[in-house]
Amino acid sequence: QVQLVQSGAEVKKPGASVRISCKTSGYTFSNYLIHWLRQAPGQSLEWMGCINGGNGNTKYSQKVQDRLTITRDASATAAYMELRSLGSEDTAMYYCVTRITKTYWGQGTLVTVSS
Amino acid sequence: DIVMTQSPLSLAVTPGDPASISCRSSQSLLHSNGKNYLDWYLQKPGQSPQLLIYLGSNRASGVPDRFSGSGSGTDFTLKISRVEAEDVGIYYCMQTLQSPITFGQGTRLEIK
Numbered sequence: 175q176v177q178l179v180q181s182g183a184e185v186k187k188p189g190a191s192v193r194i195s196c197k198t199s200g201y202t203f204s205n206y207l208i209h210w211l212r213q214a215p216g217q218s219l220e221w222m223g224c225i226n227g228g229n230g231n232t233k234y235s236q237k238v239q240d241r242l243t244i245t246r247d248a249s250a251t252a253a254y255m256e257l258r259s260l261g262s263e264d265t266a267m268y269y270c271v272t273r274i275t276k277t278y279w280g281q282g283t284l285v286t287v288s289s
Numbered sequence: 290d291i292v293m294t295q296s297p298l299s300l301a302v303t304p305g306d307p308a309s310i311s312c313r314s315s316q317s318l319l320h321s322n323g324k325n326y327l328d329w330y331l332q333k334p335g336q337s338p339q340l341l342i343y344l345g346s347n348r349a350s351g352v353p354d355r356f357s358g359s360g361s362g363t364d365f366t367l368k369i370s371r372v373e374a375e376d377v378g379i380y381y382c383m384q385t386l387q388s389p390i391t392f393g394q395g396t397r398l399e400i401k
Contacts (some may be wrong), residue, residue, distance in 0.1 A: 221390045
């Protein structure tokens, strides 16, 4: 079955960077996009960007494009998200998501930015 | 970007009564393969969103049959035939036809 397993919770200081992994299984990684979403406390969901599992092409939200890099390792069927210059507004739950027939989500990674 | 508009933004329902939430998209979500790429989610307090309906009308595994999804193109509806106390939370529609993935504002369901 399709699974997306994310790395664990992170606590970071303002100005630091965070890297989250999303390891996938159960489907053909190179055929689909992986998206990264986030949800700040009490807020709605926000799309951050995506990567093509096959050719590695990326697309980013204008809001975070200067600070975000999404990569993938096709041989490991994994995707990664790195967000730099963290601020308190980046405290959120982060999710990787892929849409095959159904939409599949990782379990979420809580990132807390605090001094 | 595809804009998703939900209504109402909140509703209070008596247990046992039906409920309905509308979701409209600024562009058709109907793919050339005949599928509508529209999901419905419920986010209960303190939890991650849980998938209720995918491709507009397909109930996800384990979802009670009191939940149903309908619609095509730009107009979609989530119906709960008989609301139960455990159905409280925020309901979101989400389109996955195009990047960026976009969401409705959310509909908060409360029990009267």
